[in-house]
Amino acid sequence: MGIAENACFHCGEPISAGTALYVQRDGQQRAVCCAGCQAVAELIFRSGLGRYYQFRQELGRKAEAGLAHAIAAWEGCDARESLWGAELADGRRELLLQTEGIRCAACAWLIRSHLEKLPGVQSTQVDTATGYTRIIWQPKETRLSRLAAGLMELGYKPHLPLAGAEEQGRQEERRESMKRVGVAGLGMMQVMMYAVGLYAGDAFGIAVAERSFLAWVSLAVTLPVLLYSGRVFFEGAWRSLRARRPGMDVPVALAIALAFLASCYHFFRGDGEVWFDSVVMFIFFLSLGRHMEMMLRHRNLQAGAALARLLPEWAERIRGERRETVPAGDLESGDRVVVRAGESFPADGHICAGATEVDEALLTGESRAVARVAGDLVIAGTINLSQPVEVEVTACGQDTAVSSMGRLLLRAQATRPATHSLPAWLVPAFIVSVLLIAAATWLGWQYVDPSRAFSAMLAVLVVSCPCALSLALPVVHAAASRRLLDEGILLTRGDALHALNEVDTVVFDKTGTLTLGEPVLTGHPSADALAHAAMLARASRHPFSRAIARAAGSGPVASTIIEHPGEGVSGVVDGREARLGSAAYVGAAGQGGSELWFAFAGDAPVAFHFEDALRPEAKETIARLRKMGLSVELLSGDSSERVAIAAAAAGIDAWRAAATPVSKAQRLSELEKAGRKVLMVGDGLNDAAALAGAHASLAPGGAVDVSRLASDCVYSGDSLKSVALIIEVARAARRRMRENFAFAALYNLIAVPVAVVGWATPMVAAAAMSLSSAIVTLNALRLSIMKLEDGAS
Amino acid sequence: MTVLVWMMAAALLLAGVALGAFIWSLRTGQYDDPAGSAARILDDQPPLP
Numbered sequence: 001m002g003i004a005e006n007a008c009f010h011c012g013e014p015i016s017a018g019t020a021l022y023v024q025r026d027g028q029q030r031a032v033c034c035a036g037c038q039a040v041a042e043l044i045f046r047s048g049l050g051r052y053y054q055f056r057q058e059l060g061r062k063a064e065a066g067l068a069h070a071i072a073a074w075e076g077c078d079a080r081e082s083l084w085g086a087e088l089a090d091g092r093r094e095l096l097l098q099t100e101g102i103r104c105a106a107c108a109w110l111i112r113s114h115l116e117k118l119p120g121v122q123s124t125q126v127d128t129a130t131g132y133t134r135i136i137w138q139p140k141e142t143r144l145s146r147l148a149a150g151l152m153e154l155g156y157k158p159h160l161p162l163a164g165a166e167e168q169g170r171q172e173e174r175r176e177s178m179k180r181v182g183v184a185g186l187g188m189m190q191v192m193m194y195a196v197g198l199y200a201g202d203a204f205g206i207a208v209a210e211r212s213f214l215a216w217v218s219l220a221v222t223l224p225v226l227l228y229s230g231r232v233f234f235e236g237a238w239r240s241l242r243a244r245r246p247g248m249d250v251p252v253a254l255a256i257a258l259a260f261l262a263s264c265y266h267f268f269r270g271d272g273e274v275w276f277d278s279v280v281m282f283i284f285f286l287s288l289g290r291h292m293e294m295m296l297r298h299r300n301l302q303a304g305a306a307l308a309r310l311l312p313e314w315a316e317r318i319r320g321e322r323r324e325t326v327p328a329g330d331l332e333s334g335d336r337v338v339v340r341a342g343e344s345f346p347a348d349g350h351i352c353a354g355a356t357e358v359d360e361a362l363l364t365g366e367s368r369a370v371a372r373v374a375g376d377l378v379i380a381g382t383i384n385l386s387q388p389v390e391v392e393v394t395a396c397g398q399d400t401a402v403s404s405m406g407r408l409l410l411r412a413q414a415t416r417p418a419t420h421s422l423p424a425w426l427v428p429a430f431i432v433s434v435l436l437i438a439a440a441t442w443l444g445w446q447y448v449d450p451s452r453a454f455s456a457m458l459a460v461l462v463v464s465c466p467c468a469l470s471l472a473l474p475v476v477h478a479a480a481s482r483r484l485l486d487e488g489i490l491l492t493r494g495d496a497l498h499a500l501n502e503v504d505t506v507v508f509d510k511t512g513t514l515t516l517g518e519p520v521l522t523g524h525p526s527a528d529a530l531a532h533a534a535m536l537a538r539a540s541r542h543p544f545s546r547a548i549a550r551a552a553g554s555g556p557v558a559s560t561i562i563e564h565p566g567e568g569v570s571g572v573v574d575g576r577e578a579r580l581g582s583a584a585y586v587g588a589a590g591q592g593g594s595e596l597w598f599a600f601a602g603d604a605p606v607a608f609h610f611e612d613a614l615r616p617e618a619k620e621t622i623a624r625l626r627k628m629g630l631s632v633e634l635l636s637g638d639s640s641e642r643v644a645i646a647a648a649a650a651g652i653d654a655w656r657a658a659a660t661p662v663s664k665a666q667r668l669s670e671l672e673k674a675g676r677k678v679l680m681v682g683d684g685l686n687d688a689a690a691l692a693g694a695h696a697s698l699a700p701g702g703a704v705d706v707s708r709l710a711s712d713c714v715y716s717g718d719s720l721k722s723v724a725l726i727i728e729v730a731r732a733a734r735r736r737m738r739e740n741f742a743f744a745a746l747y748n749l750i751a752v753p754v755a756v757v758g759w760a761t762p763m764v765a766a767a768a769m770s771l772s773s774a775i776v777t778l779n780a781l782r783l784s785i786m787k788l789e790d791g792a793s
Numbered sequence: 794m795t796v797l798v799w800m801m802a803a804a805l806l807l808a809g810v811a812l813g814a815f816i817w818s819l820r821t822g823q824y825d826d827p828a829g830s831a832a833r834i835l836d837d838q839p840p841l842p
Contacts, residue, residue: 127825134822175819182815190808210797217801221808 008033009053010041010155025050039067040155049113056106067152073314073325074145083160084139092122095135095147100157102131107156115150118142133158160313160327177291180229184284187225188277194218195277215267218276222260230256230283232290256282258435311381311400315346318390331396340388342541347380347396354389357542358382369542371567385541386563434460434752441756452758459755472740475780480733483783489715489726496712499696500730502677506625506723507668507690509682510636510646513700514720515612517683519543519594521551523609531555533598533608536569536580544596544610545569545580568596577601594642612642618650621720628727630679635659635667637686664690680711681723698723725788732786740776747772 009023009030022029023041032038044052077083085095102108108126111133115124120141125134135147151158194214201211237253256279263274315328318336328346331337336352339345345358357369360382369385372378378391380400395401438460445453481491491497508514524530534552537545539561558571558578568581578600579586586597588605594612599605622632633654636643640657647655656667668690671678680687680694691697697711715722751768754760760768818824 125822125825134825171825175824178824179816179819182819183812186808186812186815190804193804207794210794213794213797213801217805221805 008037010037037155040153043153044110047114047117049110052106052110067149069325070152070314071145071149074148075143076325077160077327078143078145080144084144085135085137088136091140092136092138095137095144097133097135097148097151097158099126099131099133099151100159101155102126102133110154111151111156114154115147118146118150121147121150160329173294177287177294180232181284181287181291184225184229184280184287187221187229188280188284190221191218191225191277191280194221198274212267212270215274215276218274219264219267222276222280225280225283226256226260229287233283233286254432312344312346316340329397331393333393333395335393337391337393338388339384339391341384341386344383345378345380345391347391347393348400349378349391349393349395351376351378351389352392354387356387356389357385359385359543437752437756444756445758456755456758459758459760460752472744472776473737475777476733476736476740476783479736479780479783480729483786484713484726484729487722487725487729487788489713489722491713496696497730497733499677499712500679500727501734503630503679503696503727505631505633505671505676506679506681507633507635507671507694508652509680509687510634510638510643511612512683513681514618514634514650515614515646517612519547519610520613521547521608522611522613523607524548524551525606525608529598529606530608532573532578532600533580533596535573536561536571536578536598539563539571540569540580542569544594544608547610548580548596548608573600612646614646614649615720617720621724622651624724625727628724630727631676633671635664635690637664661686661689665693668694679723679727698726728788729783729786732783736780736783740779743779744772744776 009032011033021032021034021038023032023038023045024030025045030041032041044050085093088094099111102111111126112124115121115133115135120138122136122138124136126132127134133151137147148158194217197214198206198211198218200206201214233253233256259275259279259282263276263279267274311328313328314325315331316338317324317326317331318338323338331347333347337346337349341356351372351374353374355371355373358372358378360370360379372389377394378384380396438457441460442453442457445456477497480497484491511517524533530548530552534548534555535558537548537552538555538557540546540563558573561569561571563569564581564585567585568579570577570579570581572578578598580596580598583589583595583597583605586599586605588597588599588607594610596608596610597605598608625632631654632652633656634643634647634650634652635656636646637659638646638657643655643657647653659667664687668678668680672695677695680690680697681699682691682697683700687699691699691711696713698713698715699711700715713726715726747768751760751772
């Protein structure tokens with residue numbers, strides 16, 4: 001991982017001037033940005049884990065200050081057995097900790113190596129995809145807080161194991177499902193092998209004893225597969241029948257049961273015509289499908305977990321004179337809590353002492369400071385920017401505004417219009433018709449030539465074994481996902497491709513998606529003024545101040561700095577009193593808009609202008625989407641003049657400003673009602689509900705977790721070009737799917753009648769079936785060598 | 794026929810071994826983190842003591 005010059009060796013953030021912190025490594029000095037990162041890097045080297053820096057693919061997480069404080073909070077929970085994890089034999093516990101900051105395999109290695117050296121820790125596993133750390137430990141030998149401290153020392157942030165039990169259950173479910181697929185797969189290989197013998201016997205002759213022996217073994221292998229892997233389908237069918245709502249499982253269970261029972265009947269009657277091979281293969285492919293579906297479902301459940309994570313887990317409660325750090329879940333309404341600058345509010349409440357500025361980007365998507373004074377309402381999850389305040393809690397946990405937003409998201413996901421991918425209804429319909437045709441064939445041949453009835457029926461079943469048809473779309477899907485992955489785009493929902501190529505309208509969020517998402521300094525009076533203003537700006541967290549600090553680079557900070565919430569900062573610059581802030585605060589005649597004023601006491605104030613700059617490739621991407629026949633719309637929570645400017649610059653005619661999360665979702669359902677298929681592209685939490693409710697959705701990899709998980713696909717990197725690219729691939733995939741589907745249908749239309757009239761022996765039928773499967777697969781692979789139009793064209 | 798019986802027995806035995814190995818690998822959590830496992834091979838130094 002390349003690190004820019006003047007960036008922290010551990011976390012890659014810029015190092016402000018005047019910081020002289022280093023870590024020693026191989027006789028070289030590496031600069032780090034803060035004492036926290038220094039401690040982490042030193043610990044890593046001291047423990048002999050320096051290889052982490054070679055293998056990591058992502059930069060480390062910036063260490064947070066106040067480690068001792070965080071450890072003390074965990075120590076308060078040491079005695080709570082409910083947090084220790086599931087009990088194993090001889091008192092050991094299996095603890096699942098959701099851990100923030102795990103970014104790549106090197107992190108997993110680092111955590112494993114570090115934790116496993118602690119006394120009382122038996123084994124550690126890290127799942128990089130979900131961010132869970134699984135620790136098997138002995139509570140007699142160590143404490144919970146020691147494990148948490150082990151993670152925190154490395155700069156990761158463990159969360160209280162409150163939802164651990166659910167994830168544990170899900171993991172068990174995943175393993176069970178995988179076992180079913182494995183059993184069915186192995187069984188399928190065996191039975192297929194015997195089937196080859198049986199087919200060869202049909203073609204070249206086989207002794208009766210050997211034939212029945214092969215059939216016997218097939219039955220012996222099929223039965224456990226049917227009972228173990230196939231059980232879920234029978235259970236599902238039974239449940240849905242009992243609920244009087246026959247679902248997908250009913251025809252499936254019927255097909256399996258009929259094929260198996262008929263095989264057994266023929267086998268025991270002695271004419272030996274069996275198709276156990278079809279039974280196991282069918283079970284295998286269906287189990288595999290179920291497994292994929294479950295993986296996607298589990299991923300979606302994590303969206304809820306990510307949302308819960310937006311709320312801080314710890315709160316500093318005031319009880320009389322005492323201040324104590326308690327889990328935020330323990331708060332009750334009426335409690336008073338202290339929230340420091342830079343922390344987020346643990347619960348909804350009113351400010352009862354102090355005044356500050358709050359970043360409510362969580363709710364509005366626009367990162368700007370809003371002044372809040374005593375008596376004002378603050379929302380859990382929003383960030384306190386400038387001054388410590390005391391808050392009286394009015395709502396916590398499930399009752400907070402953020403939690404209700406989570407429910408909005410879940411509802412949107414639940415009511416998402418079902419995008420029927422073809423195989424979902426087609427395969428059972430196809431199977432049932434095949435079974436009917438097979439039965440009809442058998443009946444028909446009874447009148448013509450009863451001795452050939454079985455052979456003809458078997459040929460029908462084999463030739464139409466739903467391979468080509470059931471492969472036709474999944475192989476294209478697999479090839480397209482693979483191709484998109486090569487281009488840095490990850491599909492997170494199974495039906496995303498299907499939804500994507502139906503899209504005729506693209507709706508963009510503005511801030512962070514179409515624009516860079518942070519204000520950029522566009523105009524300043526002079527280099528001198530910039531240098532002076534920067535000395536004040538470096539001390540403030542205000543987005544505009546940060547933009548000035550970025551533009552000025554590193555440098556000194558003013559002394560005796562005071563932040564005035566909602567107004568600005570004052571301090572002593574070069575020995576003179578100076579102010580940086582709003583026009584009113586500095587004493588200037590402001591023109592409104594995105595500006596900040598700076599003045600020395602007594603001097604005339606000067607203005608700094610900001611703009612949330614458009615991404616460089618935005619205009620080109622929009623033009624390209626237009627050329628592809630899509631209409632484009634802009635939906636933003638920002639003020640109308642700013643949205644108008646951005647829309648004009650990007651070349652978008654249709655735009656709406658001042659949209660809330662709810663009105664965004666509403667606008668999308670309006671568009672859906674008008675018959676449009678919408679692709680939503682957004683990154684903020686305020687887009688999450690819209691993303692989940694849209695026909696298809698796309699989020700950049702840098703988006704907040706919730707939005708990433710709510711969307712159908714995630715593109716890595718920051719390039720908007722991915723939006724056009726993904727639609728191009730989806731459309732190509734649709735063409736391949738149509739070709740494959742047409743081919744498979746044609747094949748069945750020709751092959752089934754041929755088998756019905758008895759022209760195909762089972763052997764020929766098997767060969768034809770394999771060939772047809774190979775053809776659809778090869779056609780799908782064309783996607784991986786497809787040339788994509790370059791963004792320039 | 795005898796050949797066939799022996800061959801079947803061998804095939805079933807091998808399949809049983811494969812199944813056992815699969816279930817063992819599943820139980821020991823070897824499929825829980827595919828991404829991490831895939832990258833571990835790049836780490837060519839011996840495990841830490």
